[in-house]
Every structure is written in structure tokens, then in C-alpha cells.
Amino acid sequence: MTVDQAVRPETITAPRERRPTRKRLKTLSTTDKVVLGMMVGIPTLIEACLIWLPSLASIGLSFGRWDGIGSPTNITSAGISNYTYIFTNYPSFWPAVLHNLIWLVFLAVIATPLGVLLAVLLDRKIRFTRIYQSIFFLPVMLSLALIGIIWQLIYSSDNGLIDSLLGIAGKPQSIDFFGDKSINLWAALVAQTWRHAGYVMILYLAGLKGVDLSLKEAAALDGATAWQTFTRIVFPVMKPINTVVIVITIIEALRSFDLVYIINGGTNGLELLSALVVRNLQGEGQDLGVGSAIATVLLVLSLVPIIIYLSRTFRKDRTE
Amino acid sequence: MSATLGTSSVPLGTSNPITRNKSRNSPWIYVFLTAVAVLWLIPLVWTLYTSLRPNAATTRLGYFSVGGGVTFSNFSTAWNSGFAGYLLNSALITVPAVIITLFLASCVAFAVSRFAWKFNVSLLILFTAGNLLPPQILATPIYQLFKNIPLPLTVSDSGSLLNTYYGVIVMNVAFQVGFCTFVLSNYMKALPDELGEAARVDGASVWRQYRSIIMPLCRPALGALATLEVIWIYNDFFWALLLVQTGSRLPITTAINNLKGEFVNNYNLIAAGAMITVIPTLIIYFVLQRQFVAGLTLGASKG
Numbered sequence: 001m002t003v004d005q006a007v008r009p010e011t012i013t014a015p016r017e018r019r020p021t022r023k024r025l026k027t028l029s030t031t032d033k034v035v036l037g038m039m040v041g042i043p044t045l046i047e048a049c050l051i052w053l054p055s056l057a058s059i060g061l062s063f064g065r066w067d068g069i070g071s072p073t074n075i076t077s078a079g080i081s082n083y084t085y086i087f088t089n090y091p092s093f094w095p096a097v098l099h100n101l102i103w104l105v106f107l108a109v110i111a112t113p114l115g116v117l118l119a120v121l122l123d124r125k126i127r128f129t130r131i132y133q134s135i136f137f138l139p140v141m142l143s144l145a146l147i148g149i150i151w152q153l154i155y156s157s158d159n160g161l162i163d164s165l166l167g168i169a170g171k172p173q174s175i176d177f178f179g180d181k182s183i184n185l186w187a188a189l190v191a192q193t194w195r196h197a198g199y200v201m202i203l204y205l206a207g208l209k210g211v212d213l214s215l216k217e218a219a220a221l222d223g224a225t226a227w228q229t230f231t232r233i234v235f236p237v238m239k240p241i242n243t244v245v246i247v248i249t250i251i252e253a254l255r256s257f258d259l260v261y262i263i264n265g266g267t268n269g270l271e272l273l274s275a276l277v278v279r280n281l282q283g284e285g286q287d288l289g290v291g292s293a294i295a296t297v298l299l300v301l302s303l304v305p306i307i308i309y310l311s312r313t314f315r316k317d318r319t320e
Numbered sequence: 321m322s323a324t325l326g327t328s329s330v331p332l333g334t335s336n337p338i339t340r341n342k343s344r345n346s347p348w349i350y351v352f353l354t355a356v357a358v359l360w361l362i363p364l365v366w367t368l369y370t371s372l373r374p375n376a377a378t379t380r381l382g383y384f385s386v387g388g389g390v391t392f393s394n395f396s397t398a399w400n401s402g403f404a405g406y407l408l409n410s411a412l413i414t415v416p417a418v419i420i421t422l423f424l425a426s427c428v429a430f431a432v433s434r435f436a437w438k439f440n441v442s443l444l445i446l447f448t449a450g451n452l453l454p455p456q457i458l459a460t461p462i463y464q465l466f467k468n469i470p471l472p473l474t475v476s477d478s479g480s481l482l483n484t485y486y487g488v489i490v491m492n493v494a495f496q497v498g499f500c501t502f503v504l505s506n507y508m509k510a511l512p513d514e515l516g517e518a519a520r521v522d523g524a525s526v527w528r529q530y531r532s533i534i535m536p537l538c539r540p541a542l543g544a545l546a547t548l549e550v551i552w553i554y555n556d557f558f559w560a561l562l563l564v565q566t567g568s569r570l571p572i573t574t575a576i577n578n579l580k581g582e583f584v585n586n587y588n589l590i591a592a593g594a595m596i597t598v599i600p601t602l603i604i605y606f607v608l609q610r611q612f613v614a615g616l617t618l619g620a621s622k623g
Contacts, residue, residue, distance in 0.1 A: 028526065029525075031525065031526075032525055032526040032527075035525070035526045035527050036431050036435065036526055039427035039428065039430065039431045039526075039530070040427070040428055040431045040432070040443070042424065042427075043424040043425070043427060043428045043447075043497055043501070044428070044443065044446075046424070046490075046493065046494055046497070047446065047447060047450055047494060047497065047498070050458075050462070050490065050491065050494035051450040051453065051458065051494055051495070052446070052450065053461075054457075054458040054461035054462050054465065055453065055457055055458060055461075057460075057461035058457055058458065058460060058461055061460060061461070068460075068464065072464070072468075118353075118356070121349055121352070121353060122353075124345055124349070125345065126345060126349065126350075126353070127350075131357075132353050132357055134609065135357045135360050135361060136356070136357070136360055137609075137613070138360070138361075138364065138605070139360070139363075141551060141601045141602070141604070141605045141612075142555070142598065142601060143554075143555035143556075143557055143573045143597075144555075144557070145555075145557040145573055145574070145576055145577065146555075146573065146576060146594060146597050146598065149576055149579060149580075149590065149593075149594045150363050150364065150367050150594055151363060152580070152590075153363075153366060153367055153370060153587060153590070153591060153594075154362075154363055154366060156587075158585070159378075159382070159383040159384075159585075159587055161362070161366050161383075161384065164382065164383060164384030165384070169382070169383075169384065194360070194363065198360075202613055202616060202617065203616065203617060206613075206616075206617035251452055254454055255454040255455075257454070257455075257456060257557075257558060258557040258558065261557075261561075261577075262557075262576070262577055273456075274454055274456040275456075277456045277457070277459060277460070278456055278459060278562075281459055281460055281463065281562075288460050288464075291459075291460055292460055295456065295457045295458075295459070295460065296457075298454055298456065298457055299453070299454075299457045302452070302453055302454055302457070303449075306449050306452045306453070307449075309452075310445050310448060310449055313448075314441050314444065314445055
């Protein structure tokens with residue numbers, strides 16, 4: 001589930017007026033202070049113990065050596081050897097980085113623009129717009145794990161829909177979309193697009209509904225084409241939504257895991273950083289130091305868009 | 321469709337803006353949208369179709385065929401081979417996780433939005449950022465932490481947080497609280513301050529202000545968020561994969577990972593399992609779509 005999770009916030013920060021009359025804490029009774037302290041303290045403690053301290057622990061473990069079986073006192077220092085190992089010797093690392101990058105570029109160039117296009121078209125007083133919206137939005141309700149299963153039925157080489165349509169199902173020349181390592185990344189990306197485009201569509205459509213109609217009408221009266229109206233008028237005033245959509249796309253590319261894991265565990269052409277972390281976590285190849293070094297790389301990559309996004313979102317609040 | 325195509329037959333490229341306005345929706349838009357819509361429906365329709373056909377028929381005729389009748393036996397087979405239990409597990413995880421998430425998030429949102437704190441913004445940033453991280457980053461430390469938290473055997477037969485619903489619930493809560501706090505705090509900030517003032521004059525405690533004044537006003541936001549969170553937590557794959565080892569305890573979204581192994585190449589059964597997994601989300605989709613979309617885009621119009 002993914003990423004979606006994350007980014008919706010910005011859609012929500014509509015401009016609003018603030019009056020400086022928030023209640024000051026000093027005027028509260030002791031009981032009230034204790035109650036407030038617990039209301040903030042308990043969730044913060046959960047967040048700190050289960051998200052932020054473990055993130056720091058991942059960074060710490062990446063400089064150590066541990067098989068994860070004995071007690072944590074068995075951890076020995078490894079210096080930066082885990083990093084030199086993944087950068088120079090670990091065969092899956094660079095392919096995973098490349099796949100994450102392809103994932104990002106594909107979403108950014110194909111899936112996200114498709115979602116924006118659908119939103120712009122559906123915003124044009126189309127008949128049956130509700131029906132179209134419902135259909136495009138349907139896959140957003142499904143988990144990516146389930147999407148992997150459903151697309152397996154489309155893609156399989158012996159009985160899949162596509163190979164059947166081509167008349168090659170079960171024959172030697174059949175195409176195994178998820179099994180063939182030269183194409184399975186693209187096959188997975190098509191399945192991901194099925195969901196991602198609908199998600200982008202619904203967010204963008206909500207933004208478009210907020211665009212002042214008179215802007216578009218004025219542009220039309222001035223003889224602007226639909227393309228000009230969109231690129232010169234609508235797109236610039238949609239800046240907050242554009243940011244959300246860009247951040248969703250980046251985060252989704254970094255967080256993708258469920259789909260490749262359900263297809264083949266994230267191997268054989270579908271290596272992703274997130275899948276490598278999990279592979280180093282348990283079973284034969286267990287090496288928590290190496291896994292944590294990959295996790296740290298992923299953490300650093302994720303923090304860049306997160307920080308940019310949050311600093312933009314909260315800048316307004318801060319200056320208040 | 322034909323009616324639609326007929327009404328928008330004004331050719332493109334006329335220079336009169338009024339005519340252009342009418343012709344904006346050229347038939348090609350409908351052709352394009354309909355083509356995409358058909359493509360969009362194929363995966364689910366194909367899954368449904370496959371799930372409704374007897375295995376004997378598809379073995380004889382191939383999957384890409386018609387005929388052989390319709391059967392619900394795939395559904396009952398899948399249901400009896402564990403899906404009933406998986407669905408129950410999902411409910412046992414999702415319901416408490418959503419309730420706890422909304423409760424904790426509303427507490428923090430109330431405190432940061434209705435009172436002046438020094439660390440308001442920092443706190444919100446910390447909560448929201450946590451929600452955006454790839455969960456795999458935390459996998460190793462969380463697994464080790466949960467393994468080493470002792471629980472009495474009466475509560476957990478593993479003697480730790482591993483292999484329990486609690487572990488999965490707690491991680492889902494930790495990941496979702498950030499987003500809900502963000503949405504609810506924006507919602508609460510938009511409520512007039514005078515509400516709090518009036519309550520204070522009446523001598524209402526902080527807890528009463530939260531419970532009797534702010535929370536009832538947040539009902540629309542809470543409804544939308546609850547719908548959204550039910551879907552998200554129901555759809556969560558990773559935490560149960562990491563933390564639950566016993567197959568029969570898996571929630572349904574994680575359990576479908578074993579579908580291929582369990583129903584080797586019986587695509588009818590795999591499809592039926594997939595449909596059983598989809599049905600709860602489809603019900604929510606048809607009944608509460610508005611709420612779900614509102615949750616996603618909440619505040620885009622309201623602030």
C-alpha cells in the first residue's frame with residue numbers, strides 16, 4: 001500500500017486564515033496539562049520507538065557485523081566494509097539501483113502523465129464522467145500484492161490472456177512476461193501503471209475542480225487552444241497539486257516492493273533496493289550489516305524528496 | 321455511446337470561440353476514454369471470468385474459450401482451504417488498527433491545532449515524514465526488537481511480539497498515525513477558535529473540549545479517514561509478511577502470496593482466491609467511494 005500512503009497531505013493544505021488567538025498553555029490547570037501531555041506524548045513515543053529509533057538503528061547496524069541470531073551484544077564493528085561490499089562486490093546492488101531508477105522514470109514519463117491526461121479530459125464536462133472515473137479509479141482500491149496475482153493471469157506463458165490472444169500460449173515460442181528477465185520489469189511497470197494512473201487522476205481531478213472556471217473561459221475567449229490553456233493557465237495555478245503528484249511518483253518508485261515480491265521475491269530481473277533489504281534479513285543469505293547498509297542507502301534517497309516536500313508544505317505554517 | 325458521439329460532431333479547428341466551446345469534446349475524446357476504460361476493466365473481468373469457470377472445462381477448452389458452464393465451486397474450495405480464516409485475520413488486524421490510529425491521531429491533532437506549542441510544526445513534520453518512509457528501512461531493527469520483547473505465553477505463544485496480531489497492528493498504527501494527524505490537524509485548525517474560548521469560560525476541561533466539542537465536529541473527516549484507512553490497512557502486505565510466520569495467522573493480503581504454491585497452476589482457484597480478496601474492497605468501493613475519494617482529497621476544497 002504503499003505509497004500512496006504518503007503523500008496525499010498536500011491536497012489538504014488549502015489556504016486559510018489564522019488568528020493568533022490559540023490558547024496559551026500557561027493558562028491551563030495542572031490536570032489539563034497532564035491530559036494534553038499524554039495526548040501528545042503517547043503517540044509521539046510510539047512514533048519515536050517504532051519509526052525514528054529503528055531508522056537510526058538501521059544506520060547503526062550498517063556499520064556492524066551481525067548474523068542476527070545471537071544477542072545484540074555479538075555485534076562487532078565493521079567500519080564501512082558493508083558499504084564497500086555493496087558498492088563494489090554485491091552483484092544485485094547496482095541492478096537494483098538501476099531498476100529503482102527505471103521505475104521512477106517510467107512512472108514519471110508514462111504513468112503520471114497518463115493520470116494527468118485522464119483528469120484533464122474528464123474535467124471537460126464529459127458525459128458519463130462518473131462512470132469513467134469509477135473505472136479508472138477501481139485499481140487504486142486493490143493492493144499491489146493482489147495486482148501481481150491478477151496480472152499473473154494476464155501474463156502467464158501457459159494460460160495467460162495475452163499469449164492466448166496471440167495464439168502462442170503454452171507453445172515453445174510463448175512469452176513469459178513475469179519470468180523472462182529481459183522484459184519482466186516492464187511487465188511489472190505496466191501493472192503498476194494500472195493502479196498509479198488512477199491514483200494520480202483522482203488527485204489531479206480534485207485540483208482541477210478548484211481551478212477558477214473564469215480563467216479557462218477567458219483563455220478560450222482569447223482563442224487559446226486546449227493545449228495552450230492547460231500549459232499556460234491551468235498547469236501553473238495547479239502548483240500545489242503538481243508538487244504532491246511529483247512527490248507521490250518519487251516516493252512510490254522508492255517504496256515499490258509488494259509487486260516484485262509477489263512476482264518472484266524481487267529476483268531475476270526484478271531486484272529493487274527494498275527487496276534486497278528483505279532478502280538480507282532472513283534465511284540463507286542473512287547478513288544484517290549488509291541489509292542495513294542497503295536500507296540506509298534507501299533511507300537517504302527517500303529523505304531527499306521527503307524533506308523538500310515537507311519544507312515546502314510547512315513553510316507557510318512556520319512563518320505564521 | 322452512439323448518442324454521445326452524435327451530439328459532439330462539430331469539427332475541430334473552427335475559429336469562433338463559441339463554436340469551439342461546443343466542439344471541445346470531440347468524439348475522439350470519447351473513443352480514447354472508452355478504449356482506456358475497456359483496457360482498464362480487462363484484468364478484473366478476466367479474473368472474474370476465470371474464477372467462475374469449472375476447472376474441468378478450462379482444462380479441456382483452454383482458459384481463452386467460452387462454454388463449459390458457470391460454477392461457484394472454485395469460490396467454495398478457496399473459501400474452505402483457508403480464505404475464511406485469512407479474511408477473519410484481516411478483520412482482527414484492520415478494525416483495531418483503524419480505531420487506534422484515528423484515536424491517537426485525533427489526540428495529537430487536537431493538541432497541536434487548538435493550542436499554541438513551541439514544537440507544533442516540528443512535531444507535525446516528524447509525524448508526516450514517518451508516514452512517507454519505505455517500511456523496509458525499518459524491517460531489520462523492528463524484527464529484532466519484536467523478537468526480543470518478551471510477552472507472557474498466555475498472550476503470545478511465541479513468547480514475543482513476533483507471530484502475533486499485536487505486532488502487525490502496532491506497526492500499521494505507527495505508519496498511519498502520521499497521515500491522519502496531518503489531515504485532522506488541518507481540519508481542526510479550520511474550526512473557529514471561539515469554540516474553545518466558550519468552552520473554557522464554561523469551565524470545560526481539555527478532555528471535554530476534545531470529546532464533546534471538537535470530535536463531533538470532525539465527524540466528516542473521521543468518516544473519510546476511516547474508510548481510507550480500512551482499505552490501506554486491509555491492503556497492507558509487508559508487515560504481516562515480516563512479522564507473522566504461521567500461515568494460518570496471515571491476513572488475506574499477505575496470504576495471497578502463497579496462492580500460487582497452494583493452488584499449483586489451477587488458475588480457476590487462484591482467480592477465485594483473488595476475487596475473494598477483492599470483494600471486501602469492492603463493497604467499500606461501491607458503498608463508500610465518495611468517502612474514500614474525500615479522504616484522499618480532503619481539504620482540497622474545504623481547507
